[in-house]
Amino acid sequence: MANVILERLKAKFNAGEILETGSSHGDEWARVEASAWTAVATFLRDDPDTLLDMFVDLTCVDRVDRKLRFDVVLHLRSVAKKHRVRLYAGVDGEAPEIASLVPLWPGANWFEREAFDMFGVRFANHPDLRRILMYPEFIGYPLRKDYPKEKRQPLVRRLPGSV
């Protein structure tokens, strides 16, 4: 049943766009070439067989040792068909950038801002790409693996000798 999504994807897109598909722990997933990100998402949202019209989650994973260091991870659900899919797109570690999904799902706005805030992944054509959880003066991207957990960046200057 659920593999309808993956089969539709493989039928519609070529192997250069859908790099890998699979099913693990009951979750269906597909790895998408970053340049095809919007095309794949639009297709999944609008195709009558998949109809993944509900935006669930968008986040990132830092895979330090990979060439494409960051995975942008998108979860979608279909209201009518009640099935789900997870999409990955690998982006480069030096200048991570991928197309924004806000035109498709307005709810992606804050989730993409959070991914930018935490991982420094830029979303092209995002209407308002600002930090969301951290303050604007914050330097660095805290959820990257190379950001030390104990690092502090207090906004308020402390008096000498205070703890």
Added chain:
Amino acid sequence: MERSFNPETPRRVVFGEADVTDYDQQDLPTEVMPLRMGPSHPAMHGTVRMVMDVEGEKIKNVDIQIGYLHRCFEKECEYATWTQVFPYTDRLNYVSPMLNNVGYALAVEKLMGIADRVPERAQFIRVIVGEISRITDHLTCLAAGAMELGAFTVFFYLIKAREWLWELLEEVSGARLTHSYLRIGGVVRDLPDGWCPRLLDVLGKTREAMADADKLLTQNKIFRGRMDGIGIIAKADAAGWGLTGPVGRSTGLDYDVRKDHPYLVYERFDFEVPVGSVGDNFDRYACRLEEIKQSMRILEQAIAKLPAGPFIIADARIALPPKSETYNTIEGMISHFKVIMDGIHVPAGEVYSFTEGGNGELGFYLVSDGTGRPIRCRVRPPCFANTAILSKTLPGLFIADVVPTFGMINMIGGECDR
């Protein structure tokens, strides 16, 4: 619920129409003024800042700024063992900590492939404590929402009921608020003796408190005046904005994880999912009120069907041995040591698991590399999506409408900001 309000003719949602027409005709000069609400504001139960442009008393546009309660949940989890994450999850949605515990435990169990080995009694106990938490979550939202509109009596009625329920959870877990009661594979200890009859007793008292609150609010003209037709969210917006829970259902989007993707033993219970028709504040209020009643139905059925048996999985690699074994046998002590020091070994893989939290779909996306600690522990917070839509809902409303609209969205800072 009977609605006298007609959604076809919204009273005052469209900017420049309805009851400001008179002013418009008089051509009174207005100019746009910036107004900042929060981050600390008496009518905001949550630390959030709203930067608004107002024209007279009308909001032209608003920027919702969150993050004041960011405590690096996801970063901290990467340095904790799988079990040590439980106390952190308590502090996500801190008015329904048990539901966060349930969501996280199910995610790890899905990744380990042990979901069907969790004893039935543990699954029932999870449903019971989870539904109690859902009731306390909704009670808090209704109570605070009513209080912000001046109905202080209702606040006391409902918070009193919440306290009875929290006392029960305290009895179970030892903590009033940060329970950390669940463990991977089950729960930490069995329900105390005589607890179930006490729960039924409390449910009876809670029903009375709810009936009192219902009488004071639902037909109250002042309350209805500030709820009906205010903060309408269209059903067409719900899916695209990722709205779930009472906020999503109030728009008419019939989605409840417990019904649509049943987990634990929810498919064995008879309950209904209330769905709104207008998507305004009153629908969100009515949905929560009804959900409390449905949760009570689930609780009564769960107590009646509660099976006997173990409350945690019988596997020395996952569950801690009983204290008698830890102290008296070498095997028990070693297994205790291994589980505490190395952490439970979760096979490498990735999983997205979702449950119905107090505010909607609470998802956990976990990445494991096979060691005792997660590589990535992502929470999909329902509040985050629900709060985001305020930037679309609030423009066009009056400043005074921010209070009930924000209250009925029920943003919980701990969950939204993590």
